[in-house]
Amino acid sequence: MLEVLQQHLAQNLPFLKDKKLLLATSGGIDSMVLVHLFQQLGYDISIAHCNFGLRGVESDGDEQFIRNYASQNNIPSFVTHFDTNTFANDAKVSIQIAARQLRYIWFEELLQEHGLDYLLTAHHLDDSIETFLINFTRGTGLEGLTGIPQQNGNIVRPLLPFGRTQIEGYATQHNIQWREDSSNASDKYLRNKLRHHVVPILKSLNGGFEASFTNTLNHLQQAKSMADDAAALVFKQVIRDYGSYKHIDITQLKRLPNYKAYLYYWLSPMGFTAWDDIYNLADAQPGKYVLSGDYRLLKDRDFLVLEMVSGYDSGIYEIEENVQKTTIPIGLKLENVHYFEQNHTKNIIFVNKELIKFPLFVRKWKEGDYFYPFGMKGLKKKVSKYFKDEKFSLSDKENTWLLCSGEDIIWVVGHRADNRFRVTENTTQILKIAFLQE
Amino acid sequence: MLEVLQQHLAQNLPFLKDKKLLLATSGGIDSMVLVHLFQQLGYDISIAHCNFGLRGVESDGDEQFIRNYASQNNIPSFVTHFDTNTFANDAKVSIQIAARQLRYIWFEELLQEHGLDYLLTAHHLDDSIETFLINFTRGTGLEGLTGIPQQNGNIVRPLLPFGRTQIEGYATQHNIQWREDSSNASDKYLRNKLRHHVVPILKSLNGGFEASFTNTLNHLQQAKSMADDAAALVFKQVIRDYGSYKHIDITQLKRLPNYKAYLYYWLSPMGFTAWDDIYNLADAQPGKYVLSGDYRLLKDRDFLVLEMVSGYDSGIYEIEENVQKTTIPIGLKLENVHYFEQNHTKNIIFVNKELIKFPLFVRKWKEGDYFYPFGMKGLKKKVSKYFKDEKFSLSDKENTWLLCSGEDIIWVVGHRADNRFRVTENTTQILKIAFLQE
Structure with a gap:
């Protein structure tokens, strides 16, 4: 796995070389393998651990485990505590979203305060498979089937090409210690249910499933980039953008046999859902409109006028x-x-x-x-x-x-x-x- | 279900009205529900049944069942026998491919000889879900995730919006008789394994899974049509087509940040698989080339030259x-x-x-x-x-x-x-x- 990772880094992530890397480390198998791999590769690493205080003594045990590992291995480490429940209550978000928000802001602060270049997380191929299946189960568009991105600004995920089996194999081979998160065993979350009950079947049906999935992701990302190209080209022909409102030229739009595809592409990020009404609007009486939570699409004589619903955005x-x-x-x-x-x-x-x-x-x-x-x-x-x-x-x-x-x-x-x-x-x-x- | 189908036919398949329809009928629940629905709707229907002789007395029982149903209901019917095993052996194809080839040619003959307009098959939403999962399990591109098409020339699939549960409900409600195909219960085929072990879990995780899947299919078909648009536009800029060979302009090609997506789109139908080699070819020495079974992609000075491998297609x-x-x-x-x-x-x-x-x-x-x-x-x-x-x-x-x-x-x-x-x-x-x- 080490050699394959080395090759992957040279080919696809060469910019990490000689940079200061901060490794997000929960103490679980994935992040401990990540740390071990980057130790072996001789990169300049620090590790960051958040104690979210959600699993009592188990959380404190994780923290102690990381502190010990860092000091035994002479790796600079950062540890923080969050009152995740209070934050989630205050911000009215779920515990999972609160934890994510808290940790990414803290990681970014660490990068800045300590002059570190990139945050590395241990997301791997099985996380992408699960994300694909979560979105598929709930219903999604193409963008929901393109997996976890390899890079988002200064956040990089170098283990995405590797499956859980490979990571477990590496951990065993190198006698790596890790902490088991008891919530992983539960079927409370959709992700865990898919991990425990669906992914094993898919893997049993095709021995090369992980490689096939990687190819599928590549192809879907490529198709997505082509759809983006088409949308950008057609946008120029069809839409005039006046800042706070836009005109969609109905004549130009309806020249496209698949104009519904473009309307969906542009309007779905704005929360529109009444697609039949929208698709029919081009032929409707002037003055008819469709609303999303925040936007209005209005039939004018020759245009569909898209604007934010008055009162929503004008707050100061x-x-x-x-x-x-x-x-x-x-x-x-x-x-x-x-x-x-x-x-x-x-x-x-x-x-x-x-x-x-x-x-x-x-x-x-x-x-x-x-x-x-x-x-x-x-x-x-x-x-x-x-x-x-x-x-x-x-x-x-x-x-x-x-x-x-x-x-x-x-x-x-x-x-x-x-x-x-x-x-x-x-x-x-x-x-x-x-x-x-x- | 009848009213929804009626609405679906009026909205999406209006051209079937007043036409002569041939219904492909195995005797299973899906096709018997299809026949019953179109009887209720008062369409002009005939039914066609193939006895592939693959399940001995069971096959003959299916045939007798169809003959009885047709005569009791005064529906014109066509029945034929195939020696599927011999045909498969001769043509060196699998039994499944042989059966498909034999039946579709026969259906087409029936349409012509009897002046019928469309062949209807009983494919439904669960068939599309299974096809999606088969392709996903094996690895695929976007086109493999867009479901079973509603229409292919004169073949139309009017039950695609309906799930297996709805079809079973309709059969029970109307006391419809059908023949159980014993091979459906086996896990011999990938399709059956997915049907029995994966689909039920997905449905249990999201009560509205069927509706979500329908939306997903729509969105993916739309994204596919946009990728097709982009490919057609870029083709004009990048490729000169000389009939038996094509020039891909490397300078134009490499202006596209995602040129690999386009190469994949154009070249994958030709059986190319060595994608890294192909992607690197634009920067390679003139004279370097990549082969698929039937094609060669050659690096010339300013062009990639695509042509069929000499000797393959020149046979008379x-x-x-x-x-x-x-x-x-x-x-x-x-x-x-x-x-x-x-x-x-x-x-x-x-x-x-x-x-x-x-x-x-x-x-x-x-x-x-x-x-x-x-x-x-x-x-x-x-x-x-x-x-x-x-x-x-x-x-x-x-x-x-x-x-x-x-x-x-x-x-x-x-x-x-x-x-x-x-x-x-x-x-x-x-x-x-x-x-x-x-």
């Missing part, structure tokens, strides 16, 4: 000076700190607190908005142009929030900070702002 | 006058008959035997080939133009055979006959030729 939310955390309309964590990172990540920025005026405002973009994208040498850019260049989908644009000081944009939240509020060596008051994404 | 096969059946290079059945159909189907044509010269020749197309497509009022057309207009893929072209009398094309086999050899009211010697497709 204030953040007072000493607020440390917001949950409405989005989760932000604000913290006075005495360090900063020159390079912002997508979800954490550092700003010069002396330059901003409280209360801050959180709002959606409007026609005419501009900012000075961080890292673009002070160039001014329209927000609409920024969205276009970054290939935002229709719904991406409408779902993106701006953090503002007066009329000035501080942050296109979750995407790009403004250069005007950047921290320099001479800044004395630094505000760190983190976006707690769902 | 003779058919002597009194031959009744050929198997090499393709299966053809030749028969002197005393009737004919004006409208050819894809797989059966009627020609004026007095106008053709024996031996006939079977060969692949070559640059400069032309014919007079049947139904085009005597217009002459280049075969290359015909392929283009009919949207033949690269491999479709190379896999298509021509049946010729001297240099004159009688039939683009499986696609279009030539007008010059058509049968008229005055023709005295009629030759019926059927293509026994794999």
Whole structure:
């Protein structure tokens, strides 16, 4: 497995070489094999462990196990505790989502504070198989069948080509110790049910199932990229984008024999579900419309007009000076700190607190908005142009929030900070702002 | 179920109304429900039953059951016997493929001889679920996950929206009799294993699984149509088609970030499998090449040259006058008959035997080939133009055979006959030729 991983890293993840890697480590077999492999390969690694406090002494045992392993192996380690139940209650999300949110924000903080380059997780082929089957069981589109991505920004999953059997084989061969998570044995979660009852049958029906599945994923990812190409080309012919609303040209649209496919592609991320009504709208009386939770698709004479439902996005939310955390309309964590990172990540920025005026405002973009994208040498850019260049989908644009000081944009939240509020060596008051994404 | 079917027929299959329908009827629950439904709806139906002689007295019992049902219900019926084992041996195909080949040719003959319009089969949603899972288990591309098509020429599957449970419910409610096929209970076939062991779990995990699966299929079919659009657009930019060989422009190709997706889309139907070698070929030394069974992809200076491997397709096969059946290079059945159909189907044509010269020749197309497509009022057309207009893929072209009398094309086999050899009211010697497709 070590040689195959080495080859995989050289071919597909060469940028990890000579980088500082943070390994997310629960103490389970997958992450302990990940750590062992990267020790053998001689990469510069640290490990990070979260104690979510969800399984009492078992959780504390996991933590102790990681602390011991790190000290015995001379690996720098980071450990933190979360009150996951309280956070889930406050944020009104499930325990699983709360745990994910908490750990990824913390991982990102660690990367920044300690100058580490990439977070590695131990997701493997069987996780992708299970994700495929979860989405398939619930109903999905092509994107739900393309597996777990190998890379998402600075999060990399180097074990995706390897199945659970290989990982177990490696663990046995190298006498690797790990902690069994008692919740893995339960059938409480859909994932576990599929893992225990469906995947074994599929593997028994085709001895080469794992390799076949890898090929299937590749082919589906390729087909997805082709559908994306078609959507981008057709978008230009069919849609005029006026920022807060769009015109879909009905004549152009209906030239496409499969125009329903394109409507589905564009409109499904906005929460539309009444597909028959939408497909019929092109031939309906002017004035007819279809609503999703947040959007309206209106039949005009020659166009379908797509816009957000009035009142939804027009809110302007204030953040007072000493607020440390917001949950409405989005989760932000604000913290006075005495360090900063020159390079912002997508979800954490550092700003010069002396330059901003409280209360801050959180709002959606409007026609005419501009900012000075961080890292673009002070160039001014329209927000609409920024969205276009970054290939935002229709719904991406409408779902993106701006953090503002007066009329000035501080942050296109979750995407790009403004250069005007950047921290320099001479800044004395630094505000760190983190976006707690769902 | 009857009302839903009625609605489905009106919305999606309106062309069946007032047509003469032939119902493929094994005697099993699915086909007996199909027959009962179309009786209730008052369509003009006949039923066709094949006795494949594979289950001895059980097969004969099925046949007797159908004969009784038809006579008791005053439904015109057709019954035939096949020596499936002998045919499978002769044609060197599996029993299942032999049975499919035999029955579909016979169904097509029935449609023609009796002036019937459509063949209906009883395939339903669970067949699509099983087909999805079979392909998924073995490894597949997007096209393998898009289910059983609703229509294929004159074959229509009106029960695809309905699950097995609904069909069983309808059978119970209406006290419908059917014959149980003992081989359905066995786990000998992959399909049965998935039906008995995987599908029930998926249904238990999501009570609405059937509806979710229907949505998934729709979304995947839509994504497939978008990938097809992208491939057609990019084809024009990247490939020059010289008939027997093609130039893929490497510079144009490599402008596409996902050019591998397009290479896979075009080349996989030709049997290529060495994808890494193919993907690397664009950067390789001129003269390097990759082979599939039948094709070669050669690196030229600025192009990848795709052509059939010399010797594969250049064969010219003779058919002597009194031959009744050929198997090499393709299966053809030749028969002197005393009737004919004006409208050819894809797989059966009627020609004026007095106008053709024996031996006939079977060969692949070559640059400069032309014919007079049947139904085009005597217009002459280049075969290359015909392929283009009919949207033949690269491999479709190379896999298509021509049946010729001297240099004159009688039939683009499986696609279009030539007008010059058509049968008229005055023709005295009629030759019926059927293509026994794999």
